[in-house]
Amino acid sequence: MQFFKNKKRIRELNECLTNLSAKISELEKQRATVQAIIASMVEGVVAVDKDTKILSVNPSVEKMFEISAKEAEGKFFLEVIRNNDIASVIDEALKKVEFISRELHLVWPVHKVFQVNASPILQDNSVSGCVLVIHDITEMRKLEVMRRDFVANVSHELKTPLTSIKGFIETLLEGALDDKENSRDFLKIIQEHADRLDSLTSDLLDLSCLESKEIKLEAEKVDLKILADEALAGFKAQLKKKDIQGINEIPPGVFVNADINKMRQVFTNLIDNAIKFNKEKGLIKIYKEESGDKYKIVVEDSGIGIPAKDTPRIFERFYRVDRARSRELGGTGLGLSIVRHIVDLHGGTVGVESTEGLGSKFWFILPK
Numbered sequence: 001m002q003f004f005k006n007k008k009r010i011r012e013l014n015e016c017l018t019n020l021s022a023k024i025s026e027l028e029k030q031r032a033t034v035q036a037i038i039a040s041m042v043e044g045v046v047a048v049d050k051d052t053k054i055l056s057v058n059p060s061v062e063k064m065f066e067i068s069a070k071e072a073e074g075k076f077f078l079e080v081i082r083n084n085d086i087a088s089v090i091d092e093a094l095k096k097v098e099f100i101s102r103e104l105h106l107v108w109p110v111h112k113v114f115q116v117n118a119s120p121i122l123q124d125n126s127v128s129g130c131v132l133v134i135h136d137i138t139e140m141r142k143l144e145v146m147r148r149d150f151v152a153n154v155s156h157e158l159k160t161p162l163t164s165i166k167g168f169i170e171t172l173l174e175g176a177l178d179d180k181e182n183s184r185d186f187l188k189i190i191q192e193h194a195d196r197l198d199s200l201t202s203d204l205l206d207l208s209c210l211e212s213k214e215i216k217l218e219a220e221k222v223d224l225k226i227l228a229d230e231a232l233a234g235f236k237a238q239l240k241k242k243d244i245q246g247i248n249e250i251p252p253g254v255f256v257n258a259d260i261n262k263m264r265q266v267f268t269n270l271i272d273n274a275i276k277f278n279k280e281k282g283l284i285k286i287y288k289e290e291s292g293d294k295y296k297i298v299v300e301d302s303g304i305g306i307p308a309k310d311t312p313r314i315f316e317r318f319y320r321v322d323r324a325r326s327r328e329l330g331g332t333g334l335g336l337s338i339v340r341h342i343v344d345l346h347g348g349t350v351g352v353e354s355t356e357g358l359g360s361k362f363w364f365i366l367p368k
């Protein structure tokens with residue numbers, strides 16, 4: 001009898017053991033899944049205990065703060081990531097036992113904007129620690145600032161000619177219309193400002209078209225020598241007016257696979273600037289340099305040049321060395337930005353070398 005009872009118990013114990021080991025391996029599987037998820041997250045994840053000692057950090061945190069998980073674990077949060085703002089988010093979540101979310105602009109240990117979310121971990125109704133999720137929103141905020149600046153710039157650029165047009169129309173309506181000589185001058189000024197609005201809106205349309213994802217390039221075999229010749233010929237009157245010599249040294253047979261109209265615009269914008277910012281009796285030279293499987297096309301001028309501090313930003317939208325001068329010359333501040341976009345779309349790069357007072361070399365590199 002006793003023998004049978006023991007046998008039953010052993011069987012029950014064995015079943016229990018099998019269940020237990022199945023449970024353990026299930027838990028192990030779940031743990032591995034959670035770990036894999038946390039490890040692959042782009043957001044930084046830090047778990048700390050109730051004394052803010054680090055339990056674990058994921059690889060994103062290692063990258064964000066240039067720390068090593070191995071060295072971090074077991075140390076106090078502030079010892080590893082020396083930032084009081086993040087530490088205070090953890091403290092608050094632990095103290096208030098609630099979810100805390102904050103946007104932090106860090107300058108130390110890294111220059112970034114973070115969205116930091118801290119959730120307390122509850123165990124048997126008391127706080128045992130806190131999980132911190134850190135989103136790097138630096139790029140997003142940068143883009144927002146850029147968009148805001150762009151809208152402000154566009155509004156300002158449109159407002160200036162519109163205010164002048166309105167002013168001159170009012171003057172004409174208030175009596176200047178009867179003054180034959182002056183009224184003609186006023187109309188001419190109105191025309192100039194209307195032309196300005198026209199070039200601004202067409203440049204803006206070009207830009208938004210180039211920036212839209214649906215843009216299609218109509219690529220064909222393009223002869224860069226012929227294109228540069230045609231572009232220079234289009235500026236004959238302006239070259240003559242300033243007595244500038246325009247030379248195209250690109251040899252025949254320099255072909256690229258490109259959208260011919262877009263490349264025409266690149267030459268037009270670069271030559272237009274090379275004339276506008278040149279001196280009387282100046283020189284413009286267009287030539288080709290070879291670099292491996294690429295062509296480098298240079299538009300060089302003997303103009304006023306660009307101060308070194310401005311060259312890194314010169315291809316930005318609306319960036320101008322001298323705003324008033326650019327406007328006076330009929331510029332919109334968008335020409336170089338359009339050039340950069342077009343060359344980017346062709347898989348190329350743009351650049352500039354310049355010496356103030358001596359001249360500039362604007363170049364673009366395209367695959368052969």
Ligand code: ADP
Pocket residue numbers: 269273274277278301303304305306314319320321322326327330331332333334335336337360
């Ligand atoms: P815009 O010419 O309409 O002002 P761009 O985007 O074409 O606008 O050029 C931006 C600025 O870069 C110009 O206002 C000018 O200050 C500078 N720049 C461009 N090309 C030249 C050049 N060849 N020589 C000197 N400055 C230049």
